Amino acid sequence: MEGDDECVVENREWYLAAYSTEGVPTSDHLKLRTVRISLASHSIPDGHVAVETLFLSVDPYIRTMLTGTLDGLYIEQFQLNHVITAFAVGRVITSKHGNNNNFVVGDFVLIPSAPVAEYSIVPATKILRKIDAATGISLPEYLGSLGVPGFAAWVAIEVLADPKPGSNVFISAASGAVGIIAGQLAKLRGCRVIGSTGSDHKVELIKEELGYDDGFNYNKESDFDAALTKYFPDGIDVYLDNVGGKMLEAVLNHVNKYARIPLCGMISQYNKVWTEREGVRNLLNMIGKEVRMEGFMLASHWHRFGDFAKDMEGHIKQGKLKSKNKINLGIESFLDSLISLFTSSNVGKVIVQVKA
């Protein structure tokens, strides 16, 4: 890219037009706009690279960064009128990065907080890792089992829950992006794994394709307590909570001694203001059963990302881990992709493919 004119691109990007405090975000809150940016070498600061975005990871945490209110939920909020960010796979198209570990033109890279845009200029320090194309693993996989949901599942199961063979593991949102990986990781550890999910079809899927021992459709269970009594006659040792609210409360009536509850997300609660969220009345149970409940964010675990990637690439190459990716085409599909996370319509990981 030598000539300056050629290097100016029409760059479509999603920005936060208005805070979304309650309910599912809409096109009132997130809007697509076109900006012109130069990708010419002289427009790029030293230590930076220009990247074309190939795939964007669509994750529930993004919704929690749209409220504009710090009700203690997550640290950061997107800024009004600024482009929002997501975990992404990109390709370096111009590089002004000159240390020993150079990113060069053509490199495929993972960027945890990439602008949700077709192109971007980012400091090399914000790149998490280079993707080794020789592994034969497909690029979207780096946003699924090797990306945010895979890492979340790995931290929850391998680091925080650390279940023993034979432990009884319960996973809510079991057919979601985190759930499908977490269930398989727990199975690889020899656990008995039960999942809850939002349709009979998904229950079939986690049992038939993803190796869960059993599962149930929470929409058909009027009494979660009774369901857990049925599926966990020996109690629950690990609960990977992806939903919060009433399911978490029900679980606390079935926990075994020293149960671990990694809090990965609470998708049932994200679209509500906090005073309307469902109260959990039986935290007292945590004392007698000596339960540890622990929230976590991936940012605090980046130092383990290398261990995670090595583990997971091993599982994938040995055919021990299946993935489910739902790929939507074009950056314009980002908002609908985000909304789809809250409608129970998806199975597995939702990804936006930016370049056809």
Place this chain on the structure above:
Amino acid sequence: MEGDDECVVENREWYLAAYSTEGVPTSDHLKLRTVRISLASHSIPDGHVAVETLFLSVDPYIRTMLTGTLDGLYIEQFQLNHVITAFAVGRVITSKHGNNNNFVVGDFVLIPSAPVAEYSIVPATKILRKIDAATGISLPEYLGSLGVPGFAAWVAIEVLADPKPGSNVFISAASGAVGIIAGQLAKLRGCRVIGSTGSDHKVELIKEELGYDDGFNYNKESDFDAALTKYFPDGIDVYLDNVGGKMLEAVLNHVNKYARIPLCGMISQYNKVWTEREGVRNLLNMIGKEVRMEGFMLASHWHRFGDFAKDMEGHIKQGKLKSKNKINLGIESFLDSLISLFTSSNVGKVIVQVKA
């Protein structure tokens, strides 16, 4: 005690006459009866000792063992018509214990689950430790700062919370048996320590006598959130929860990153059936702030009791730790002593002195 007749004693003991599912327990639930038992050597099985009870520890957990329902709260429940148990200091009056670590007549001993009775025959394996009279520490102290509440405070602060110098520590039920010790341990670690308690008098006490940096009377605060904003402008790093419910919910709106919340007890919730307990609606905050909330029971930490005792005896001998004991006389005072834990009338540790 050679002659058999002399060895038969009239032994008063408290037993569970009826379960108490809700409200403060009364004389309908706990009753005193007199039984005749023989303390003669031939009446005592090998490996056992006969003990006269000197002091009984009156702790809130006892109330939770009277409900007869395992709603997940605590593992064990007292049996109907059986004598209840408590942590006690006793003196060995007959010994049939013959291993290398003999308990002999005259030994002062600590028994975690001693019958709430004037005399008892217990296996030596149920004795936690011998008390070294040469330390000069008074016997009731072994039920306070060196007993259940001291150990609970030590596990919560030293093992689970592990605060750094300068950490902001909040302790509810701050003038209670656990709170007075926990606050002092946190101060010894260089923390800023604030307590909540139930009267202006107790607020004065924790500030003036026990070294708390500040405190407030929760009965005078209509808005816990506002109170915490005022007392914790820099947020809360450690919350030692002794009450649960609304205070815990308020705290979760003020937690700092990586806050630790040891759940020591939830005295505000003990007298309620679980569906009527106060729901905590903002557990979601635990994710963004990566909070660890952890229930604990002392039984899982007995292996640390030696470390604890050494630590605390050191603090006591150096005059670094003050205690507050409320001693009620006579085994007949046990029920009223237990009830007093729920009426906000006490400061510090409630102990029944069985022998005058």
